[in-house]
Amino acid sequence: MTVAIVLLCxxxxxxxxxLSAVGAGVLARIGGATWPxxxxxxxxxxxxxxxLATAVTAALSALLT
Numbered sequence: 001m002t003v004a005i006v007l008l009c010x011x012x013x014x015x016x017x018x019l020s021a022v023g024a025g026v027l028a029r030i031g032g033a034t035w036p037x038x039x040x041x042x043x044x045x046x047x048x049x050x051x052l053a054t055a056v057t058a059a060l061s062a063l064l065t
Contacts, residue, residue, distance in 0.1 A: 013053045021046035 025042035033041070 013050070017046050017049040017053070020049050 021042040024045035025038045028038035028041045029035075
């Protein structure tokens with residue numbers, strides 16, 4: 001049961017990161033950015049969301065142990 005919950009949490013974080021990256025890329029394109037710039041902003045957003053999820057996980061694991 002615990003493995004299923006961990007996998008579900010990982011899937012939710014990845015979906016949230018992908019949706020954030022797509023949103024950032026679309027907003028960059030609407031703002032007049034070129035394709036490479038929009039992809040760079042999307043990649044940065046994806047990495048930022050994963051980094052934030054990692055930081056929250058590390059903080060929670062330190063509190064729970």
